[in-house]
Amino acid sequence: MHNKGNQIDVIIVGAGLSGLAAARTLRKNGKTVTVLEAQSRVGGRILSTSIKGSIFDLGAQWVSPHQHRIQTLIKEFGLTTTSTYKEGTSLYALLGKKKRGLGKKPPFSRLSLLDITSIEYAVKNLLENIEPTKPWESPLGQKLDSLTMETWLKKKMFTKYGKAFYRQVYEEGLCGRLSEVSVLDLIWSIKSTGSFDQYLSAEEEWITNGAQEIPNRIAEELGDTVLLDSKVLRIDWDDTEVKVYTEQGVWFSKKVILAIPPTLTNRIVYHPPLPSSRDQLCQRVWQGSVIKCVMVYETPFWRIRGESGIAFHDDGPVKATIDSSNPSRTEGILIAFVTGEEARRLGELSKEERKMEVLNCISYLFGHEGLNPKGYFDKDWSADPWARGGYAGHFPPGVLSQFGQALTKPIGPIHWAGSETATEWRLYMEGALEAGERAALEVIRKLT
Numbered sequence: 001m002h003n004k005g006n007q008i009d010v011i012i013v014g015a016g017l018s019g020l021a022a023a024r025t026l027r028k029n030g031k032t033v034t035v036l037e038a039q040s041r042v043g044g045r046i047l048s049t050s051i052k053g054s055i056f057d058l059g060a061q062w063v064s065p066h067q068h069r070i071q072t073l074i075k076e077f078g079l080t081t082t083s084t085y086k087e088g089t090s091l092y093a094l095l096g097k098k099k100r101g102l103g104k105k106p107p108f109s110r111l112s113l114l115d116i117t118s119i120e121y122a123v124k125n126l127l128e129n130i131e132p133t134k135p136w137e138s139p140l141g142q143k144l145d146s147l148t149m150e151t152w153l154k155k156k157m158f159t160k161y162g163k164a165f166y167r168q169v170y171e172e173g174l175c176g177r178l179s180e181v182s183v184l185d186l187i188w189s190i191k192s193t194g195s196f197d198q199y200l201s202a203e204e205e206w207i208t209n210g211a212q213e214i215p216n217r218i219a220e221e222l223g224d225t226v227l228l229d230s231k232v233l234r235i236d237w238d239d240t241e242v243k244v245y246t247e248q249g250v251w252f253s254k255k256v257i258l259a260i261p262p263t264l265t266n267r268i269v270y271h272p273p274l275p276s277s278r279d280q281l282c283q284r285v286w287q288g289s290v291i292k293c294v295m296v297y298e299t300p301f302w303r304i305r306g307e308s309g310i311a312f313h314d315d316g317p318v319k320a321t322i323d324s325s326n327p328s329r330t331e332g333i334l335i336a337f338v339t340g341e342e343a344r345r346l347g348e349l350s351k352e353e354r355k356m357e358v359l360n361c362i363s364y365l366f367g368h369e370g371l372n373p374k375g376y377f378d379k380d381w382s383a384d385p386w387a388r389g390g391y392a393g394h395f396p397p398g399v400l401s402q403f404g405q406a407l408t409k410p411i412g413p414i415h416w417a418g419s420e421t422a423t424e425w426r427l428y429m430e431g432a433l434e435a436g437e438r439a440a441l442e443v444i445r446k447l448t
C-alpha cells in the first residue's frame, strides 16, 4: 500500500481510546486521518467480553462521575453505568490476619487510623505544592523525584497496620513495588485527578454495557479510516513529510501521532533516530505487571452474608477484589487483581494452575463457595505484546525531573498521545481521551 498520491494530513498509530479520540478531533476539524492499529480489534487496554448475555471487562472498567470526557461519551452513545457495590463489610487481609470493616474506615486501632489520616494529610499537602502539567518544575519537584514511595512511606508512617494498608493500596494501584517509583510520579497521578477526593472516586461506577463499547462506537464513526492488523514497524521523518511502514506497505502523511504506551514507542525504528532525551525517557519507564481475573458465580454469595466483595490482601496472588455483578442479572461477578511479582509468577504457570491459585486465594478470602465459579476468565496484560503491562507506565526516581518534558514534546512532525502523556486523569481512560485531544489540537495548530 502506498498512498503518496493522496497524502493524508495525519497518521495515528494505535486505536486505543487515545488514538481514536485524536482521530475524532482531527476529523471534526476537517483533517484527513488514517489510524493504524496492530491488533485485529480496537480498544487496546480496554477489552470487554461476554458469555451468555453477561458482559464483563478484562481491561479498564471503572469511571468517576468527575471524568467529564468519558461521561459525555457514555451519554452520547446511550450507554449506562452501574454504581460500584459497597454495601456490607469489606475485608482487610493484612499481616496474616483477616479483619472486617464497615464503610470506608479500615478496622484498625485508633493509632493506626491516626497514622492513615496523617499520611492522607501529607499527600494533600504535597498536592497543593505541585503543578499539574510540568510537576518537575514545581519548587518541590526535584526533591520528590529523588525519593521512592517506599522511603517516603517508611519515614512518614509509624504503625504496622497503617503501613501495610497503604503499601497494599498503592502497590496494587501501581502493579509494582513502592520501591520502584518516585514520589513525584505517584503524586502527579493523584494531582491530575483534580483532588484527593476525586482520586478516591475513580472506581465509583462502571460501564454496564462493557467499556469497549466506547472505542467500538468511535471506530464505527471513523469507518474505513481505522485499519486493523497494521503494525507500525518504522517511521521515516523530516520537516515536510512522514513515511510510516507497516507489513502491508508505506503510508505518507504530514504529521504522525503515536498513541501508544511510551515503552512501545521505543520498539519502532525511526529514521533519523529520535533525540536521545526521548529515547532515554522511554528506556526508563516501566509498565506494571497485572493479571485481571473475572469469576462468575450463580449468585453474589458474599452479599447474602453481608459482605461487599471488596478485599485488600497483602499476601498470596490476589491483591484486591471488587464486586461487579450486574443488578439486572442473577449471577454474581467478582473481579480479582493479581499484581506485581505475583502476576509475573502466575504468568509463568499453565492456565489451569493459575486459575487454581487464584480460586484458592478467593476461597481463603470469601470461603469455600469461592472455589467453584461457573465461569472463570483472566488476562495477563504483561504478556500482551501490544500492552506489555498495565494498568499504565510509571517512572522511578530521577526520571521525570531529568526527562519529563520529553514525554509530550513534539519532535518535528511526530506528536505523542496515550494516557501516559495526559495531565488530567493521567493513566486512566479519561486521560487517554484528554491526551488524544491535546495531541490533535497541537497538530491542527501546526497544519493551519
Ligand SMILES: Cc1cc2nc3c(=O)[nH]c(=O)nc-3n(C[C@H](O)[C@H](O)[C@H](O)COP(=O)(O)OP(=O)(O)OC[C@H]3O[C@@H](n4cnc5c(N)ncnc54)[C@H](O)[C@@H]3O)c2cc1C
Binding pocket: 013, 014, 015, 016, 017, 018, 019, 036, 037, 038, 039, 042, 043, 044, 045, 046, 058, 059, 060, 061, 062, 063, 230, 231, 232, 233, 259, 260, 261, 264, 268, 290, 291, 292, 381, 386, 387, 389, 390, 391, 392, 417, 418, 419, 420, 427, 428, 429, 430, 432
Ligand atoms: C487490567 C487493566 C485495568 C484497568 N482499569 C482501568 C479502569 O478501571 N479505569 C480506567 O480509567 N483505566 C483503567 N486502566 C487503564 C486504561 O486502560 C488505560 O489508561 C487506557 O485504556 C490507555 O489507552 P491508550 O489509548 O492510551 O493506550 P492503549 O489502550 O494501550 O492503546 C494503544 C493501542 O496501540 C496499539 N499499538 C501498540 N503498538 C503499535 C504499533 N507499533 N503499531 C500499531 N498499533 C500499535 C495497541 O494494540 C493498542 O490498541 C486499566 C488498564 C488495565 C491493563
